[in-house]
Amino acid sequence: MTVSAVLDSIRSFEYWPEIGEGTVDTLTMTVVSLAFTVLIGLPVGVALFLTGPSQRSERLVTARLQGWAYKAVSFLVNVLRSLPFLILLILLIPTTRWLVGTSLGVAGSIPPLVVAAAPFFARLVENLLREVDRGVFEACRAMGATTRQTVLWALLPETLPGLLAAITVTAIALIGYSAMSGVIGGGGLGDLAVRYGYQRFNVPVMITTVAILIVLVQLVQALGDRLVARLSHQR
Amino acid sequence: MIETRAVGKTYYTPTGSFNALHSVDINVGAGEIFGIIGRSGAGKSTLLRTLNLLERPTSGRILIEGSDVTDLDGEPLRRLRQGIGIIFQHFNLLKSKTVHENVRLPLRVSGRLDRAAQDRRVAELLELVGLSRNAQKYPSQLSGGERQRVGIARALANGPRILLCDEATSALDPETTQSILELLLEINQRLKLTIVLITHGMDVIRAVADRVVILDHGKVVESGSVVEVFLNPRDAVTRALLAQSGIESGTVTTNGPDGGPVIRLTYHGATSEQPLLSTLSRDAGVDFTILEASVGHLKTVSYGRFTLRLQPRDSERLPKLLQLSDALGVRHEILR
Numbered sequence: 001m002t003v004s005a006v007l008d009s010i011r012s013f014e015y016w017p018e019i020g021e022g023t024v025d026t027l028t029m030t031v032v033s034l035a036f037t038v039l040i041g042l043p044v045g046v047a048l049f050l051t052g053p054s055q056r057s058e059r060l061v062t063a064r065l066q067g068w069a070y071k072a073v074s075f076l077v078n079v080l081r082s083l084p085f086l087i088l089l090i091l092l093i094p095t096t097r098w099l100v101g102t103s104l105g106v107a108g109s110i111p112p113l114v115v116a117a118a119p120f121f122a123r124l125v126e127n128l129l130r131e132v133d134r135g136v137f138e139a140c141r142a143m144g145a146t147t148r149q150t151v152l153w154a155l156l157p158e159t160l161p162g163l164l165a166a167i168t169v170t171a172i173a174l175i176g177y178s179a180m181s182g183v184i185g186g187g188g189l190g191d192l193a194v195r196y197g198y199q200r201f202n203v204p205v206m207i208t209t210v211a212i213l214i215v216l217v218q219l220v221q222a223l224g225d226r227l228v229a230r231l232s233h234q235r
Numbered sequence: 236m237i238e239t240r241a242v243g244k245t246y247y248t249p250t251g252s253f254n255a256l257h258s259v260d261i262n263v264g265a266g267e268i269f270g271i272i273g274r275s276g277a278g279k280s281t282l283l284r285t286l287n288l289l290e291r292p293t294s295g296r297i298l299i300e301g302s303d304v305t306d307l308d309g310e311p312l313r314r315l316r317q318g319i320g321i322i323f324q325h326f327n328l329l330k331s332k333t334v335h336e337n338v339r340l341p342l343r344v345s346g347r348l349d350r351a352a353q354d355r356r357v358a359e360l361l362e363l364v365g366l367s368r369n370a371q372k373y374p375s376q377l378s379g380g381e382r383q384r385v386g387i388a389r390a391l392a393n394g395p396r397i398l399l400c401d402e403a404t405s406a407l408d409p410e411t412t413q414s415i416l417e418l419l420l421e422i423n424q425r426l427k428l429t430i431v432l433i434t435h436g437m438d439v440i441r442a443v444a445d446r447v448v449i450l451d452h453g454k455v456v457e458s459g460s461v462v463e464v465f466l467n468p469r470d471a472v473t474r475a476l477l478a479q480s481g482i483e484s485g486t487v488t489t490n491g492p493d494g495g496p497v498i499r500l501t502y503h504g505a506t507s508e509q510p511l512l513s514t515l516s517r518d519a520g521v522d523f524t525i526l527e528a529s530v531g532h533l534k535t536v537s538y539g540r541f542t543l544r545l546q547p548r549d550s551e552r553l554p555k556l557l558q559l560s561d562a563l564g565v566r567h568e569i570l571r
Contacts, residue, residue: 133327
């Protein structure tokens, strides 16, 4: 087969419109759910850190309360993280319907995606904050900063490269999860792969969707790496 | 200015408790440089950190400028801390921020100035510590000494009356240590700043401190003016610390083949201006061997200390020698 023959067969591939639509759907799901994941996961991660073992108050009663709060949030995060995504997806169908009016398509996939990814992201944030030099925290306390000032002006800026890396990892996990939501009619590339590849044995569509997913993940990772490198550059 | 009354600190661990501080009383006067020295684990860092309540004492009281701050919390505690600067052994700067932003942070925290005034204040502080050219650099681009200068500028941002130094020069080489100590002396004088510093090195104390306490196992074992403590140490711990700094040599061999009397003469201040040894030798009519000698400065006070062995034939002139040294203002000890 010559090169022009290959190009011709690619050009005449009849599924391009559907694949294009699927790619856009996957990207939409990933971007929107990533935004909500960060919006919810970041504060939860900060809360986990602030109530965590390294930050206990010197006052006994406050320390107890912190301990309970930490255990409660931590337990919830672990429960959500221990459910396989597919099961979470099915389990959440009534909630999703109530939230966005449908459990199908792009809109229907976003709530379960966020519920799956936000706890994961929150843990990443907690671990990043724990790794900030204790001295920085101490310097902030000594200059009379409030907890809010310390978190916003010192801790988060210090972890920014790590946060971007965590967002990259989460984005890639979301691309993977979003493909899985195809199983219950979630739309996107996963949906295509299931419908054509699994149900109709259409190998070309299957391979194309896989190739696009691989390219997407590589692009996201490269973009994340570049941002992290730029931010770490001057430090 | 700063007073601790019977301050104690006990840490409770699952396996028991540990007393880091035992009823410590210190009293730091306004404008002085006060040293706290001890071996590692003596509790000096804990003591320093109780002064701005980074550690809350388990017993006793802390008084800052006459008011009891021991139980302050919330906003009043934050206000207090804004008036007490602190610098650290490892600088504790923010890696993600420029020098300018690091120094501006306490100004943002206290929120007393608007943005333009903050920037002016930062420029002024960087000028003071000699880092004006490095305002836009990141801490990783600076040397250790420069980083500590940033730490000092940051600590001074809100115009504190007290500066705490937590082993501020321990991570620096001797030359850089010297320049940081000079800077501390300069700001102590220029800004009338009260400085409390802790260190395990006697050299730091002798270079800058006015008064000193020696801490061991959480207790004050000795305290007084630096000259007093250095030239007349009473506690074994003090002597051991002094031995490192070369002032106290520990034991001198006083047994010689021709064992005449061995005496130690110590003096400081104006007495050092006089030709002491030759006067004593001539006027008492004695000859002696110098077994050990140390002369130098303690901050601005010069001092001298000699261990002398008299010739055996001069033994009977010893009383005369001691009398003369008394008249000259020289303290003596008979070692043999």
